[in-house]
Amino acid sequence: MTRAFFLRSNSLATIFRRFFFFFFFFFAHTCLGFQLDDHDEDITSLYEMTSSQQKNLTRSTAMKSLIEKITLLKRMESFEEELIEIRRQLHRRPELMHEEYFTSDFVKKKLEEYAIEFNAVGETGILARLALDGDNEKGKGKIAVLLRADMDALPLREEARVEFPSENVGAMHACGHDGHMAMLLGAAKILKGMVDRGEIPNDCAKDAVVYFAFQPAEEGGAGAKKMLESKAMREMLPVPATAFALHNWPYPETPSGTFGTRSGTIMAGAGTFEIIVKGRGGHAAVPHKNVDTIVCAANIVTGLQTIVSRKTSALDSVVITISTFNAGTVANVMPDEAILTGTLRSLQPKTFSWAMEELSKAANALGSAHGCVVDVSFASREVYPPTVNDARAANFAKEVAKIVFGAALDTVLDVDPVMPAEDFSFFANEYPSVMSWIGSYNKQIGAVHPLHSAKYYLDESILKDGAAMHAGYALAFLADANLRNATTFA
Ligand SMILES: [Zn+2]
Numbered sequence: 001m002t003r004a005f006f007l008r009s010n011s012l013a014t015i016f017r018r019f020f021f022f023f024f025f026f027f028a029h030t031c032l033g034f035q036l037d038d039h040d041e042d043i044t045s046l047y048e049m050t051s052s053q054q055k056n057l058t059r060s061t062a063m064k065s066l067i068e069k070i071t072l073l074k075r076m077e078s079f080e081e082e083l084i085e086i087r088r089q090l091h092r093r094p095e096l097m098h099e100e101y102f103t104s105d106f107v108k109k110k111l112e113e114y115a116i117e118f119n120a121v122g123e124t125g126i127l128a129r130l131a132l133d134g135d136n137e138k139g140k141g142k143i144a145v146l147l148r149a150d151m152d153a154l155p156l157r158e159e160a161r162v163e164f165p166s167e168n169v170g171a172m173h174a175c176g177h178d179g180h181m182a183m184l185l186g187a188a189k190i191l192k193g194m195v196d197r198g199e200i201p202n203d204c205a206k207d208a209v210v211y212f213a214f215q216p217a218e219e220g221g222a223g224a225k226k227m228l229e230s231k232a233m234r235e236m237l238p239v240p241a242t243a244f245a246l247h248n249w250p251y252p253e254t255p256s257g258t259f260g261t262r263s264g265t266i267m268a269g270a271g272t273f274e275i276i277v278k279g280r281g282g283h284a285a286v287p288h289k290n291v292d293t294i295v296c297a298a299n300i301v302t303g304l305q306t307i308v309s310r311k312t313s314a315l316d317s318v319v320i321t322i323s324t325f326n327a328g329t330v331a332n333v334m335p336d337e338a339i340l341t342g343t344l345r346s347l348q349p350k351t352f353s354w355a356m357e358e359l360s361k362a363a364n365a366l367g368s369a370h371g372c373v374v375d376v377s378f379a380s381r382e383v384y385p386p387t388v389n390d391a392r393a394a395n396f397a398k399e400v401a402k403i404v405f406g407a408a409l410d411t412v413l414d415v416d417p418v419m420p421a422e423d424f425s426f427f428a429n430e431y432p433s434v435m436s437w438i439g440s441y442n443k444q445i446g447a448v449h450p451l452h453s454a455k456y457y458l459d460e461s462i463l464k465d466g467a468a469m470h471a472g473y474a475l476a477f478l479a480d481a482n483l484r485n486a487t488t489f490a
């Protein structure tokens, strides 16, 4: 039926239809807190829609309304102050991977304060659980979202000029994980508050669970992998249907106030390797009587570069860097052994495993050509697969971000993949997931230093947006799936 026809017609059916839509929106208004004034156009256009279009609009209006509630909460000054205070307390007490004891206790206390249940995972990991319908008994619920923050700091001496510097000299939150924890705690507080105040309609909240994973040892310790192998996580019920993570991104292409992600690989896979080259040492004046490990190892260094330049497609990408080369002690002795270490990176999971094999094969072949014995090992806990975003999860996150960050053209960005790695990749291998950037480059306040720099300085104004984004992603996914009676993305 066209709108023109509707305006001309005075039939009973039309009056009934009109009454139905007004009744529906009155119901929606009371149930979901819709702002009728904002949706006048939606009401008019509803008359022209098919029933499935109407259903979709209802759903998306419901989602929008819920996320808008969250964005109102993030604007509360006291909320922002609390997140900044959390971040600063964590910033003062940075802890390296596997040593996040103060950090873990701090997060647990906050969760207790918010009355959110949690389990310790391993020494310092934490898995908290919140049922949106208030029924938090384990095993109850049918659909779940996992939100993740990392906890560890880096072995750096802080050079940033802040009023709350690291008191643990030699350790620094130079990757902003202190901010990530503050954001996730903020999301927990937002969602728990909404549950307690009954702000999530029953049909959106029923059987819906949010997990908050505070994960240690991201900076090379594969804490995510360990956490996923734990009993607490293996026995999660319901199993998460999706996982979400944010990393602050202090680079000019993502200024503060923006959100970026992409579908497919967003971060490279990374492996740390060690190559031990064994020859036969002896007097430096008679090399023909020895087996020269240094010449052999030097050939391995250059030979490995051909994996990238000659064996990898120009459309694909691999990085092989030898970062240390240690051999010998004195000028007149040829050593028995040389040890090389380095990093391997690639964006595609297939290319990454191929390059690992190729590296071992090439180093061994070059070694035997020189009469040396070569041993190549990848530190297994340090091999991070590429972080591959699920296309549906990435699109969903972008839709949520348009509401949380505002729908201006340049706030929600499609970003390029990067060569650093993240152990969120282990979550992404387990569940359809999305890793995203929360822009944090801000020239005005000097937040311009890269991640892992001793001068790194986090723009704290992004914390509230990060909290809202975490909460928005979880709530929108769960409510949407519930309204569709589904367990995956639309
Ligand atoms: Zn880092």
Ligand SMILES: [Zn+2]
Pocket: 150, 175, 176, 177, 218, 247
């Ligand atoms: Zn990081």
